[in-house]
Amino acid sequence: MKLPGVPYTPRYTTDEKVLGIVVGIALHLLAIGPFVYRAIVPAAPEDEEKELVARPVVQASILKLGKPIDPKKLPDRLVPQQRTAPKKQITASKDDPAKVKPDAGAPPENVTDSDIQNLVNKSDPFAEDAGKKRPEEGAANGSDAGNETDPNKAHAGDLYALKLGQLFGQYLTVPSVISGGEARRLCAVFEINVGKNMIIWHVKTEPVKSSGNPLFDDAARSMLLKLLDEHKPLPEPPKELDELFRGRRIQVQVPGDPQGASACK
């Protein structure tokens, strides 16, 4: 840039400009040289006579879950992961969750609720650090018995009943003095009343059908009483199921087996 009052001095000398042009041409030749050479000098004839080599096609499949396990390998240890965070709750309220609610103020005296107790209640028994992360075992090609994940293909009523069952299950805690094998044989049935606004307003404390194990009945009853105390509306039922749930008396089957309800059938 030429500045006023300042004598102009070229940035490069003539020799430098010539050198730059020569270097630029040389670099371009280096880049296109092989192509020019290939165009001028044809490929060697023996290359054309070389037979095609048949290479086996490797059949690959996408691994969905992990690598198949070696049938002779001793298994890894399965331990519950440390979990002290609150369980994921299904939002049943119509209220805007982002809406800031007024501060409830200081807790009343002799309050029995505490953060530490809540943390203990929501943690897993025996949960521990599972050690180093290991590759997940699974079927290389996925499982034929996969679950349907498209909600439009599943029955709306089934989905709603499942949603309610999962919500209730978050409040169910079975004491460990009931062994897993014993729990799998248990099923208790209780009755609740749901209001028009989908809030549970009554729990019949005597079971409609006892499991036969008083401690399990206690656990099932405690689950329902916790829901009663929360005074929160249950998820809204689909329109076509509204009359079956809203303002109705509902029976709640509580199976001891978290994986299934075979004992309730």
Added chain:
Amino acid sequence: MQVKRFTSLLPIVTAAGIAVFMTVAMPASNAGAQPAPAGSGGAANPLPSATNAGGAVTTITVQGGSRSLFKIAVTSPLGDAAIGSQLQDTSSRDLTLSSMFQVLDPKSFTANLAQEGMTIEPTSWRNVGAEGVIKGTTQNRGATVHVELRLFVVSRGANEVLKKEYDVAPGAIRSAAHQFDNEVVKWFTGTAGSFGGRLVFSATTGRGQKGIFSIESDGHGLGKLSTVSNVALAPAAANGGIYYAGGLPDGSYELFKVGNPTAVLKHSGLIFGVAFGGGKMAVVVSQNGASDIYTGPPDGSSLTKVTSGGLNTHPAFGPGGQLAYVSNTGGGAQIYVDGKRAIFKGAYNMAPVWCNDPEGVKILFMGRDGAGWDIFSSDASGGGIKRLTQDQGSNTYPACSPDGRMVAFFSTRGGLYVSNPQGLNQQKIASVTGESLRWEGN
């Protein structure tokens, strides 16, 4: 004047009356108004049952749920404070090791124990999170101590659900606690616990020397047992005694019983191990470069060889009389049951013991994994192998409690550990390591 005032209030009174009627008589018809929450056992409001075309009541099935330890408060029994403290400590440790209970910190108790006496005020205990309470009294009666212990379940009300009394020597206070704790487990599960039992094992006592040791299942009372020589191996508990293979100065190994200097079983070969169960005994006899297992009546008569060739060791009888052992006849050391190979995973597995787990009979064994060992379980047929330890040092020589609810093993983490049969709730009970661990009664 009064009539006029009443007339002016009439619309308000009428409206209030209608509102009361709507609330009392038609609770379900008002979408916004709810009766007060109630959890009473009285009859529910007679709302119509939800029905479908088939006339069935609307039913939902709870999915999932979690498990938690039963929270129990163990109080110090009233009476002699030192005895009470011993009972409280013993029960607290038993129940903690059981993997079924969470013993609450006594500092959190808010109940007035003296005022409550031998009942409980359920609300006081519920407020501190207790689901169960253990209380008791002690009384010195000359040469013995009378101990009365009670179990309360908070949801069952103020009275005890279990009450037991014991008269024990002052030096055996802990045994009263163990007995009661076994009854507590029985009340909850239907089968008694195994607290107060003994574990026996062999451990190195010097260069080329091994001794037999015993320890209570809660880690108390570690002691070396008297043996005939400085080389004592492979102990087994049966018939109220501890048996072991003892090496003699002439190079022979014979079967001895602790407290008896005379061999209870001799053989032309070397006896390197023994097991009892199902009304039988099994001994390991090493002869001519091979090691075989012989079985027969527990008195050692009419023993019959049940293996042929190779090295066969570590016999263990199952609850049904099945015999598990280690054999290298198929190559590396593997677990066999009644002559057939049971475990087909892993390159080197040994030291099988049976576990009468309430969830199903299991075989516990140690398997080599890399440079170390870990504890595994399988079902009685050898399937369903599960790992109890991993990345926690080398873990060896499992033993199972008679009730099948606790597993003990040695670990290079620095001692003797117990856990539940799934390997959870691992707790060190003593800083001692050894081999050939056996749980008395199993």
